[in-house]
Amino acid sequence: VDRYGSLLGQLSADPAGAPAPGTPARDRWDEVVLPGSALSGELLDRIHRRAVEDRVVIDADDDGVSFRHVPVGLDATGPTEIRFRWCGWSPGIGRSLDSGDVVDDAVAHTTGTGSLVRVGDAWRLAALDQHDLQLLPPGSPDPCPTAPTGDRP
Numbered sequence: 514v515d516r517y518g519s520l521l522g523q524l525s526a527d528p529a530g531a532p533a534p535g536t537p538a539r540d541r542w543d544e545v546v547l548p549g550s551a552l553s554g555e556l557l558d559r560i561h562r563r564a565v566e567d568r569v570v571i572d573a574d575d576d577g578v579s580f581r582h583v584p585v586g587l588d589a590t591g592p593t594e595i596r597f598r599w600c601g602w603s604p605g606i607g608r609s610l611d612s613g614d615v616v617d618d619a620v621a622h623t624t625g626t627g628s629l630v631r632v633g634d635a636w637r638l639a640a641l642d643q644h645d646l647q648l649l650p651p652g653s654p655d656p657c658p659t660a661p662t663g664d665r666p
Contacts, residue, residue: 514582514583514584514599514627514638516545517545517546517582517638517641518578518579518580518581518582520541520542520545521556521579521580522571522573522578522579522580522605523538524538524542524560525560525563525570525571525579525580525605526570526571526572526573526579527560527564527570528564528570528610529564529565530560530561530562530563530564530565531557531558531560531561531564542557544635544637545637545638546637546638546639547630547632547637547638547639548637550637550639550640551640552638552639552640552641564610568609568610568611569607569608569609569610569616569617570607570608570610571605571606571607571608572605572606572607572608573605573606574604574605574606576604578602578604578605579603579604579605580601580602580603580605581601581602581603581655581657582599582600582601582627582641583599583600583601583602583657583658583659584597584598584599584627585597585598585599585600585657585658586598588626592631593630593631594628594629594630594631594639595628595629595636596626596627596628597626597627597628597629598624598625598626598627599624599625599626599627599641600622600623600624600656600657600658601621601622601623601624601625601643601657602620602621602622602623602655602656602657603620603621603622603623604620604652604653604655606618618651619648619649619650619651620648620649620650620651620652620653621646621647621648621649622646622647622648622649622653622656622657623643623644623645623646623647624643624644624645625641625642625643625644625645626640626642626644627639627640627641627642628640
């Protein structure tokens, strides 16, 4: 989940939008997020529309974070799937590609459930379903706890 937040931040900061299949950036994405999943399709579409149509990118905050998702508990585990609860924090800054102006500096605090699935010898993030969203003032600190020992997928 740490790699997911880091990679989502990198892709969201790219003015070219979502990477095309077969590119190194897309290969990295497909190693973390299950290709063909609703999560992958929806996020790649959102990243692309934001950059190409809305002309906005998401820059990291002063600490280098755009998106952070922390597993906070396990709901079920099995040999091919892990379901978990998560807490999210998104302090990234929306910036216009045309003017350079900040167009969104609200901080999002989210919670939800997610799942990892085993593909061969690797785990891929298959879902991150958001249940709650709270917008916090710019610069708000991370309200999420650190992951419990042993619960971090």
